[in-house]
Amino acid sequence: MSQVGIFNGVDTLPPDALFDIKKRYTQDTRAHKVDLGIGAYRDNNGQPWVLPSVRRAEEKVHADKGYNHEYLPITGLPALTGGAARVIFGPEYAEDRTVSVQSISGTGALHIAAKFLAKFLPERTIYVSDPTWANHKAIFQLQGLNVASYPYWDAASKSLLLDGFLDSIDLAEEGSVFLLHACAHNPTGLDPTPEQWDAVLERLAARNHLALFDSAYQGFATGDLDRDALAVRRGVRRMASVSPVIVCQSFAKNVGMYGERVGCFHIVLPDQSSEVNSRVHGAVSSQLAKLIRSEVSNPPAYGAKIVGAILADKSLTAAWHADMVTMSSRIHAMRAALREKLVALGTPGTWDHIVEQCGMFSFTGLSPEMVRRLETQHAVYLVSSGRASIAGLNEGNVDHVARAIDEVVRHFYESKL
Numbered sequence: 001m002s003q004v005g006i007f008n009g010v011d012t013l014p015p016d017a018l019f020d021i022k023k024r025y026t027q028d029t030r031a032h033k034v035d036l037g038i039g040a041y042r043d044n045n046g047q048p049w050v051l052p053s054v055r056r057a058e059e060k061v062h063a064d065k066g067y068n069h070e071y072l073p074i075t076g077l078p079a080l081t082g083g084a085a086r087v088i089f090g091p092e093y094a095e096d097r098t099v100s101v102q103s104i105s106g107t108g109a110l111h112i113a114a115k116f117l118a119k120f121l122p123e124r125t126i127y128v129s130d131p132t133w134a135n136h137k138a139i140f141q142l143q144g145l146n147v148a149s150y151p152y153w154d155a156a157s158k159s160l161l162l163d164g165f166l167d168s169i170d171l172a173e174e175g176s177v178f179l180l181h182a183c184a185h186n187p188t189g190l191d192p193t194p195e196q197w198d199a200v201l202e203r204l205a206a207r208n209h210l211a212l213f214d215s216a217y218q219g220f221a222t223g224d225l226d227r228d229a230l231a232v233r234r235g236v237r238r239m240a241s242v243s244p245v246i247v248c249q250s251f252a253k254n255v256g257m258y259g260e261r262v263g264c265f266h267i268v269l270p271d272q273s274s275e276v277n278s279r280v281h282g283a284v285s286s287q288l289a290k291l292i293r294s295e296v297s298n299p300p301a302y303g304a305k306i307v308g309a310i311l312a313d314k315s316l317t318a319a320w321h322a323d324m325v326t327m328s329s330r331i332h333a334m335r336a337a338l339r340e341k342l343v344a345l346g347t348p349g350t351w352d353h354i355v356e357q358c359g360m361f362s363f364t365g366l367s368p369e370m371v372r373r374l375e376t377q378h379a380v381y382l383v384s385s386g387r388a389s390i391a392g393l394n395e396g397n398v399d400h401v402a403r404a405i406d407e408v409v410r411h412f413y414e415s416k417l
């Protein structure tokens with residue numbers, strides 16, 4: 001039978017919401033347009049910022065004799081994977097129990113997690129926060145895994161639904177997988193406090209669940225890479241006698257190498273006898289190598305060499321930490337400026353949450369209708385959920401954004417009176 005029409009019934013899907021915002025923004029000819037959509041750092045002139053530490057590392061890598069474009073090993077560049085493990089695990093790094101492989105940035109690490117879980121634990125449900133990063137569900141569902149959600153954000157009080165979160169942990173079938181944002185939760189900008197993390201980890205341990213940390217913003221919550229690793233480090237310590245811990249690590253944002261796709265996937269095995277640890281370590285490594293070989297053969301080299309160089313050199317690492325402070329401080333200052341201007345304008349509502357939230361984003365509380373009006377009337381682009389990438393604000397546009405928010409809030413506020 002003819003196969004000519006076998007794809008004729010394939011459904012057309014809508015474009016990706018986030019990348020579609022970028023497209024509309026690019027096509028917009030208004031000079032005062034502002035992009036608060038995609039989470040990418042911009043400098044005070046609204047331009048992408050190549051970190052000074054990255055520039056230095058690039059010079060170093062190119063100056064090294066014998067620079068070439070050879071393939072990397074299947075599991076990636078050891079200087080990257082080892083350095084990355086040290087950055088995220090710090091003093092909790094147990095090398096003999098940790099399998100680390102390079103991935104195609106954070107998304108690729110999550111994809112490896114999904115593939116690995118689909119192969120070895122296909123019956124387990126993956127619990128994600130409500131709300132969460134738009135891509136999480138798709139990544140796990142596309143591998144045939146069941147995805148459910150746990151309460152996280154209370155829109156009315158703009159605070160953490162800790163009780164609901166803990167109840168979900170208690171009620172989930174034993175051995176479920178809980179995806180946790182390591183810091184700077186996307187989209188809410190709200191992280192559990194250290195005490196709340198302890199409560200979460202206690203309950204996860206009590207139910208023998210697996211923790212899967214997504215670390216895409218290390219350094220953006222507090223400006224300090226170590227402080228931002230608190231949840232992962234406590235998680236690794238608490239779960240050492242309970243279950244493996246998975247960590248998906250991205251260097252897209254904190255090294256500003258978005259398009260170079262640098263990331264790592266780690267599994268920290270629980271602490272068993274050294275004989276078992278070594279056998280399982282070898283077995284898991286071999287399975288990951290097979291998976292990566294069939295998917296990408298071997299990971300991209302350029303960004304890995306740059307980040308590897310930063311992590312292997314004390315002075316470059318220190319420069320990177322300083323760059324992190326530059327980025328997070330500027331975002332912090334922009335949060336304060338936006339809040340201050342909204343308060344000065346007397347915009348209906350309260351705006352303290354803008355400065356209380358952390359990381360790249362603010363979950364503004366603006367409705368989808370308000371977001372639409374911001375775009376059409378004021379050329380200010382953000383995600384329909386009301387998530388604004390604060391990194392897109394600068395001294396030149398924050399006033400326009402504040403006035404635009406003021407206008408749309410009043411427009412809908414007054415039409416309700």
Ligand SMILES: Cc1ncc(COP(=O)(O)O)c(C=O)c1O
Pocket residue numbers: 039104105106107108133181186214215216250251252253258263
């Ligand atoms: C929560 C979260 N996880 C993972 C990622 C993956 O990012 P990338 O694949 O660019 O490293 C992102 C990117 O926006 C994110 O927000």
